[in-house]
Amino acid sequence: MSIPIYRPHLAGNLSRYVEECISTGWISSRGDFIGRFEEAFASYTGVKEATSVSNGTVAIHLILEALGIGPGDEVIVPTFTYIASVNTILQTGAKPVYVDSLEETLQIDPNAVRAAIGPRTKAVMAVHLYGHPCDMDAIVAICDEHSLLLIEDCAEAFGTFWKGRHVGSFGDGATFSFFGNKTITTGEGGMVLARDPNILARCRHLKSQGVSPTREYWHDVLAYNYRMTNIQAAIGLSQIELADEILRKKRELAKTYRESLSGLPLRTHDSVGEVVHSNWMCSVILDNAEYRDDLRQKLKAEGIDTRPFFPPAHRMPHSAAEGDFPVADGLSARGINLPSFPDITEREVHSVCSTIREFF
Template identity: 40%
Template sequence: MSVPVNIPFLNGNEKKYVNECIETGWISSEGPFVGEFEARYSRYCHRNHGIAVSSGSAALDVAVKALGISSGDEVIMPTFTIISPAFSLIRAAAVPVLVDSELTTWNMNVAEIEDKITARTKAILVVHIYGLPVDMNKIVHLAKKYDLLVIEDAAEMHGQTCHGRPCGSFGDISIFSFYANKNITTGEGGMILCNDDALAERCRKLRNLSFDPALPRFVHHEMGWNYRMTNMQAAMGLAQLEQIDDFIHRKRGMGRYYHDELSFLEESGYLLPKQQTAYADNIYWVFGLVAPSETEKEDLVAYLNKANIGTRPFFWCMHEQPVFASREFYKKTGFRFAERLARCGFYIPSGLGTTREQMGLVVEAIKGFYA
């Protein structure tokens, strides 16, 4: 049996709502599910406004521009993350300022941030990684102390909380992704959340080619994007949101099962996901493993792939991305924990649709490798 690294879980009203789009002809971004999904998701995250877009990366592009981050502005962010946040900053001619990771939570090391704040620092871009959030109380304290903006990338955190508040409720602007492997999926898609009325209206304008209702149609004074979400995507997202509590329960059950069965790996020097912090319990968006060496990771991954068990490597660090070779932050030092995560980390099948039988096959294969 093949065990894919991710299997989506589409057992609710997804088909019913998408069929409604087809039957009514409302398949574009003008359909009613878009507004309903925006309203319900923003309420779920305790925000005033939701702006649905075509992807999490699109949400970051819009967020950065809407906040006025521009040429020469410094934005502090983790080096260990997906590349999208760095792309959005660099497209705006801003300067990413990188911090190392914590080996315990795999998130950015908040203790490093204050030393990297300068007169040019405009924002902190937080990325919650893999299942545990960054301690947002500390981030908000720093932002207030130095009058900085906070962009909260909660792309992987649907249903997660921090200090009892929903992830996505802390930033001046926050974003989510609804890619197929997320806890809520629309296939592709994303959401921008904020509380400020003017900022929300700015985001809506930028996602829609900067159409201005005060101008004749097709007359533009500013560049924007076509980053709209379709009615069919929003219909699927709404059906998924209806099941979010069950999804998080399932994810945590999967995490407990893997922890129980794979804890023996810690004796060989592996790092398993931290189960909880003082401010959050892990939701195990993915179940990652950090091997004691790059060679051991590669050997185990090859063994699993030969057994038709899917894996994915961890993110690669921003300071080692070839595309950034001409940038000032390329190949800087002081990121040893992030580099270990990137080199030695990978995750095993843990999508919402992954069955207990499939997880058992994963565990059996890993135990067989070490037998």
């Protein structure tokens, strides 16, 4: 594809930091950049501390384990999400209980959450999809009222704010992804936040093979190797330093798409309410699902890469469940993610928009 769906913004101190890792020999899961990246990330998101991991999926699994979620528990989760949100619940032995989403924002429906609460419900997972925040006032109130744990899946929501607070700062635990197509990237990688410092300490213990802090090569719990490398952290620190610039470019791109595609039988995924949409993906939702695949083929023929919206998790073979989720099904059938990388050129954006206009 001549215009890819995403290309990371790799600039600033990246090469210098990575070269420092190589020249000093600190290339694995120890080194100064790990602590520096964790501190910078915590500061940017407005929390006290954070712990890095090898990818965004294990980040979710780690916080679920640290919070004690397991067999017999139920976790309410939107069916309209990336499958990692659901896979990690299943991996703990807990049961995902699916709920529908809101048409306007694409986010989890608080009324559906309230209706899904049962005697085995232990947690709610709020997934901030495609860079727009969930209604955290409503979700927090529900969790407080029913004494439920709140987990925020912020894989797609670095730079996203709800009423002045960065997402990830509301829940008992929160996770982020730094995959190559995320707003800031470490190639692979992730981050875990937790309200309770004891839970975060448990995350650190579990992510590093459960090694004893006082006895050499002694492991006191069944645990995992979920550690980030120093090279990943070096890349991440250079990305944090560029975060405001990257987010500004993505806001400008979303604005251009919104203005250039106005008047067509589609809508862009815009901010609703007192929020900051990080526009991880610049998305369009068609009025009519029957045109979605044909439009994607038209764009592909012009060398323009796109992605469809995620299929609902309740329709996947390994995580199938009964239920009626019309909003999730409708959004999944009508949604397209357009090229969303921060360094896309004016000419490339014009090519995307003119191709869409030509199709209609």
